[in-house]
Amino acid sequence: MVLPGVYRPQADTQLLAHALAAEIVRPAAEILEIGTGTGALALSAAGRGARVTAVDVSWRAVTTARLNALRRRLPLRVLHGDFTACTHGRRYDIVLANPPYVPAPSRWLPSRGPARAWDAGPDGRLVIDRICASAPGLLRPGGILLMVHSAMCDPDSTLKRLAQAGLAGQTTVRARVPWGPVLRGRRAWLQNQGLADVGEDQEELVIIRAEAL
Template sequence: MLPTGLLALPGVYRPQADTELLAHALAAERVRPAAEILEIGTGTGALALSAAGRGACVTAVDISWRAVTTARLNALQRRLPLRVLHGDFTTCTNGRRYDVVLANPPYVPAPNRWLPSRGAARAWDAGPDGRLVIDRICASAPALLRPGGILLMVHSAMCDADSTLERLSRARLAGQVTAWARVPWGPVLRGRRAWLQHQGFADVGEDQEELVIIRAEAL
């Protein structure tokens, strides 16, 4: 599934339960040899390298230079071809379309109205409803996918999977939730427990997060 022994520069998001869940979803797809795959927010490059190991032509994008460097080093270490680009995914793709788009975006609800511009929190903080990046991916998916192409995205149930499916439907993608997993809260959620409870994202005493896989096909 996911490659082991990955390098990670300080501040780069390491593979966690959401990465594993997305890796299982990718493994369930029939990826033809030389299929073109885009990964949005590659981090260490774990998912991109997993896809490249299956013979796919993979482009990985991240807004963090440290993540880009990390993914490139991990690709070199494994001698796998991987195109890693720095910047916003809508700019980096430059009109290209893909067979599969993978996304493990920032999705943790945060008190700040805007995405952080620096630091490790860029990998998880996503505005008051956790949807600042999710909504952009939903809106951009039709332009990123070939007809019949697949979007695989993981996010927290806190972000409202129904809203994601509704947005994808409006964008003429047929979407559904295909997998779920409950995982213990990590340090980020534990650190803002009172705020999450006050905003209605969590009940008193809650200490597990539900993750969902959204699979959407371009019509």
């Protein structure tokens, strides 16, 4: 179920779901999903017996995730707001993140509207960098961060920031998918920024896996 204006599960959601499926999820493991959208990933984890907290800045997304949890009769704690404020003082075994990562002309994150699900500043890293910095405080020892984003956002920078934060990270999956309408609409700007080549029409997605030491 997807309410109007809520990000629909797409290729990045599917990649993250496959990455989660490859992880051992012990009974009653504590899992956090940042940017839950419809709640699809959070509910997948809840179906494996995990205790899941899902966070989103969109009230429509929060409502959608709660309705989907009711429909599937799965326990899911869904919170509205910024992930750092909603999780203060709590640590998790697994953190899932499908953050906004599409490069955008604006230097600021959108404050409203569906673009909050994808726009993330000129380099696409406004939220990614916050997650990298926050990960050590969110994960228990041995905890795992699974994050998906575009190769346009410089995965090496993500790995470097995670290493500086004390996490051992690696890129575990790479997949190419056709450009969606947002990237197609920004073709000229992306080319001017050096983020896309002329005639390019596919985006590389990556899964970053990092472990708290």
